[in-house]
Amino acid sequence: MTLFQASEIVKNYANHRALDHVTISVPEKSIYGLLGPNGAGKTTLIRIINQITAPDEGSLTFLGRPMREEDVHQIGYLPEERGLYKKMKVGEQALYLAQLKGLSRQEALKRLKVWFEKFEIQDWWNKKVEELSKGMQQKVQFIVTVIHKPRLLIFDEPFTGFDPINTRMLKEEILNLRKEGATIIFSTHDMASVEELCDHITLINRSRTLLEGPIQEIREKYAGNEYELRFEGDVNLLTATLNSRFSILEHTKEGNVSVLKIKLNDRGTPNDAVRILLDAGKILSFNKLTPGMNEIFIRVVSEAGEKEAAETLTETTQN
Amino acid sequence: MSKTGLIIRREYMTRVRKKSFIILTLLTPVFMAAMFVIPVLIMSSKDKEVKRIAVVEEGGSLFKGKIHSTKYLKFEYLDNMPLDTLKKEFDQLGYYAILYISPKLTYIPSAARLISRKQPSLDVVTYIQDALKKEIEREKLLSYHIQNLDKILKEVETDVKLQTIQISATGEEKRTSTGIAMGIAYVGGLLIYMLTFMFGAMVMRGVIEEKTNRIVEVLISSVRPMQLMMGKIIGIALVGLTQFFLWIALTLAIVTAVTGVLMHGPDQGKKIAPASFFSAGNPQSNPLQENTISMEDLSQGEQLLTALRSVNWPLILGSFLIFFLGGYLLYASMFAAVGAAVDSETDTQQFMMPITIPLLIALFIAMGAFQNPDSPVAFWGSLIPYTSPVVMMARLPFGVPLWELILSIVLLFLTFLGTVWFAARIYRTGILMYGKKPSWKELWKWIRYKSF
Structure with missing residues (x-):
C-alpha cells in the first residue's frame, strides 16, 4: 500500500524551476531513499511534503486521500540544517516541540522520559542546549522528531555530526521505527547507508526524476553481464578457452588464487562459463557483479549531464 | 492548548x-x-543650614535694618568694617557671604556684590535682589512725598496666577495645568x-x-x-x-x-x-516685604500633586x-x-x-x-x-x-x-x-x- 504519493509536482522560484513534474510514491513501511546531487530539488520536495511550501502544480496524497493540514501531526521531520533554541533547557524545549506536534503535556512527558532513558541522557533535562555538544544536540533533535510516533518520518542527512557509535545506534533506531510501522523518507549523499537501509529510491537531478523504484531492481538493471570468479588452477588454459566466448576485463593473482573479471556476451551464459571452469581447476567462487549505488549515482547523473549538454549543443547549432 | x-x-x-x-x-x-x-521634593524642602551674611554698605546706611533675616538666612549689618579686612578674615568670621552695597546702587543696578566662597544658591540671590529692589523702589516712591504711601502700596499689591480651566461639552469646568x-x-x-x-x-x-x-x-x-x-x-x-x-x-x-x-511624615509634622x-523675622515692620514666598513655595509642591x-x-x-x-x-x-x-x-x-x-x-x-x-x-x-x-x-x-x-x-x-x-x-x-x-x-x- 502506498502511504504517501506526490504526483507531477512543479515548483518554480523566482529565477528557476526547482521541481519539474516530479512524482514519488512511498510504499508503507518502506525506507525510501531520496537521492540527488546538491541543488537537485530534494529539500524543496521535502518542504512540500511537510507542507512548508506549496507546489505550483501537482497533488499530494496521504493514506490514499488528498493531504490535509493536520497530517503534519503524522509526519516527523529532521531537517538537514537543524537547530534548537540555544538558551532554552533541553527538557523544556523537548516538551514544547512535542506539544507543538499535538501531544498533551502528560503524554509528551511520559514518552520523553522513555526516550531519555533509552539514550541515557536523563541528566541533560535541565541543561541548556548551548551546553551540549553537537552530537548530543542531534540526539535531542532525533527524539523530538519521533516523539509523536509519526506514520511518516523524513530524515534529511541524519548521520552528519554523529560518531560511528552513535551512527550505528541511530541506524538501529531507524530500523526499529520501521519495525513498529513507520515509513521513512531518507535523504542523503551517503550511498553506503542507502544500500544498507533503503528498499526504494528516487534519484532527482536538476529538478527531474532520473530513477525510481525498488533498489534491488535498479541495481539489477544497472548490472552489466559481469562476473567475478576466483579459482586455483591453470589460468592459461582457462583464458584460452574463455576468450572465444567471453571477454576478460581484468586478471589478477592473489598467491595461488586467480581473480578474473569477465563479461558475458550474447554467445554465452553463466552456465557455459562454469562448465569451462570445471575443467580448468578448483572453483572458489563465482559471483555476478552488481554495481554499488555510488557507481549508479555517478553514472546516471553524469550521463544526464552529457545528454543535457548535447541537447543544449544541438539547440544552439539549430539556432 | x-x-x-x-x-x-x-x-x-x-x-x-x-x-x-x-x-x-x-x-x-x-x-x-x-x-x-x-x-515636589525640591519645591517643598529647602536648605536647612543657617547662613550668616555680612552686609557692608559704603558711605551710607540706607539699607541698615532693611534686609530682613529669615530663619535660615541671618543678615548682619557691619557699620565700620572695611571690606578688605572682612575679605581677609572671611574664613575666621564664619560668614557664608559678604553683601557689599555701593551708594551708586540707586542708579546703577549692578552696584551691589555678593562675595562668597561657594556659589550662592539661586534662592539666596533672588531673595537679596528682591529685598534691595523693593527697598530702592520704596525710597524712590518716598521721594514723591505721597501720604499714606505704605497703606496705598499694601492696597495695590496684587498677585496674578493664571488658572486654566477646561470646559467640557457638557459644560463641566475642570481646573487644568498646562505644565x-x-x-x-x-x-x-x-x-x-x-x-x-x-x-x-x-x-x-x-x-x-x-x-x-x-x-x-x-x-x-x-x-x-x-x-x-x-x-x-x-x-x-x-x-x-x-x-x-x-x-x-x-x-x-x-x-x-x-x-x-x-x-505627612513625623519629622515634618x-x-x-x-x-x-x-519667613521674615518681623513681617509687620515692612509692608513691602513679600513674605508670602514661603507659602507660595509650599503650595507649589502641593499644587503639583x-x-x-x-x-x-x-x-x-x-x-x-x-x-x-x-x-x-x-x-x-x-x-x-x-x-x-x-x-x-x-x-x-x-x-x-x-x-x-x-x-x-x-x-x-x-x-x-x-x-x-x-x-x-x-x-x-x-x-x-x-x-x-x-x-x-x-x-x-x-x-x-x-x-x-x-x-x-x-x-x-x-x-x-x-x-x-x-x-x-x-x-x-x-x-x-x-x-x-x-x-x-x-x-x-x-x-x-x-x-x-
Whole structure:
C-alpha cells in the first residue's frame, strides 16, 4: 500500500524551476531513499511534503486521500540544517516541540522520559542546549522528531555530526521505527547507508526524476553481464578457452588464487562459463557483479549531464 | 492548548524569566517615581543650614535694618568694617557671604556684590535682589512725598496666577495645568515611541534568532508560519503589558509612599516647616516685604500633586494601553518581516527605513503637538495609523474629541490587519531563505507567492 504519493509536482522560484513534474510514491513501511546531487530539488520536495511550501502544480496524497493540514501531526521531520533554541533547557524545549506536534503535556512527558532513558541522557533535562555538544544536540533533535510516533518520518542527512557509535545506534533506531510501522523518507549523499537501509529510491537531478523504484531492481538493471570468479588452477588454459566466448576485463593473482573479471556476451551464459571452469581447476567462487549505488549515482547523473549538454549543443547549432 | 497558545506561552515565559527583564521592570518605576517626586521634593524642602551674611554698605546706611533675616538666612549689618579686612578674615568670621552695597546702587543696578566662597544658591540671590529692589523702589516712591504711601502700596499689591480651566461639552469646568498636560503629553508620546521600538526590535531579534538557529524549519513543519509569527508578536505584547502594569503599580506605590512620608511624615509634622525658610523675622515692620514666598513655595509642591491628581488618569492610561498595543502590533509585524528577510541583525539596516521614518516623523509631529495640539499637522498625525499612537498620546492630555479618538483607534487596528497580511507573506518566505540579502523587488515577489 502506498502511504504517501506526490504526483507531477512543479515548483518554480523566482529565477528557476526547482521541481519539474516530479512524482514519488512511498510504499508503507518502506525506507525510501531520496537521492540527488546538491541543488537537485530534494529539500524543496521535502518542504512540500511537510507542507512548508506549496507546489505550483501537482497533488499530494496521504493514506490514499488528498493531504490535509493536520497530517503534519503524522509526519516527523529532521531537517538537514537543524537547530534548537540555544538558551532554552533541553527538557523544556523537548516538551514544547512535542506539544507543538499535538501531544498533551502528560503524554509528551511520559514518552520523553522513555526516550531519555533509552539514550541515557536523563541528566541533560535541565541543561541548556548551548551546553551540549553537537552530537548530543542531534540526539535531542532525533527524539523530538519521533516523539509523536509519526506514520511518516523524513530524515534529511541524519548521520552528519554523529560518531560511528552513535551512527550505528541511530541506524538501529531507524530500523526499529520501521519495525513498529513507520515509513521513512531518507535523504542523503551517503550511498553506503542507502544500500544498507533503503528498499526504494528516487534519484532527482536538476529538478527531474532520473530513477525510481525498488533498489534491488535498479541495481539489477544497472548490472552489466559481469562476473567475478576466483579459482586455483591453470589460468592459461582457462583464458584460452574463455576468450572465444567471453571477454576478460581484468586478471589478477592473489598467491595461488586467480581473480578474473569477465563479461558475458550474447554467445554465452553463466552456465557455459562454469562448465569451462570445471575443467580448468578448483572453483572458489563465482559471483555476478552488481554495481554499488555510488557507481549508479555517478553514472546516471553524469550521463544526464552529457545528454543535457548535447541537447543544449544541438539547440544552439539549430539556432 | 492551541499551538498559537503554546507559542505565546513560550515567548512570554522565556522573556519574563530573563534577568534583564526583571531588572528593567524593577528599576524603571524608581526613575518614573523620581520624575514625579523630585520636583515636589525640591519645591517643598529647602536648605536647612543657617547662613550668616555680612552686609557692608559704603558711605551710607540706607539699607541698615532693611534686609530682613529669615530663619535660615541671618543678615548682619557691619557699620565700620572695611571690606578688605572682612575679605581677609572671611574664613575666621564664619560668614557664608559678604553683601557689599555701593551708594551708586540707586542708579546703577549692578552696584551691589555678593562675595562668597561657594556659589550662592539661586534662592539666596533672588531673595537679596528682591529685598534691595523693593527697598530702592520704596525710597524712590518716598521721594514723591505721597501720604499714606505704605497703606496705598499694601492696597495695590496684587498677585496674578493664571488658572486654566477646561470646559467640557457638557459644560463641566475642570481646573487644568498646562505644565502638567505638557508633561504627560511628552512622557506619553515618547514612551510609546520608545516601547514600540524596544518591543518591536525584540520581535525582530526573536525571528532572526529562530532563523539563525535553524529551528524555524522544525517549527514550521508543525505550525503555520502565521501562527508562529502571531504567537511571537502576541507573546511579546504580553511581556510589554506585564511590564507596563508592573511599572504603573510600582510607580504608584513608590510615589504614594514617598509623598506620604514627605508631606505627612513625623519629622515634618507641620506643613509649614519646610517652607518657613524665608519667613521674615518681623513681617509687620515692612509692608513691602513679600513674605508670602514661603507659602507660595509650599503650595507649589502641593499644587503639583493636586494637578497630578486632577488629570483624567483612566482616560490617559486606557488610551495609552490601546495605542501602545495598536502601534506595537502594527510595527511589530513589520519588524517580524524585516527579521525574516535577513540572516543577521547587522543586515537589518536596509529594511529598517519604513519603520524608523514614520516613527521619527511621529515624534516630530508630537513635539509640535505640545505647542499646538489642535494644528492640522497634529490632527492628521493623530489619525494616520503609522504616526497616530505617538501623536495621539501627545495630544490627548490637552483634550481630544471622542470621535477623533475612536476613529484613530479604528484606523490603527484596521491598518494593523492589513500590515500583518503583507508582513506574514514576507515572513513565511523569508524564514526559509538563507544567504543572499534580498532586494526590495524580491520582497515584492515574496508577497505575491502562492500560499498553501
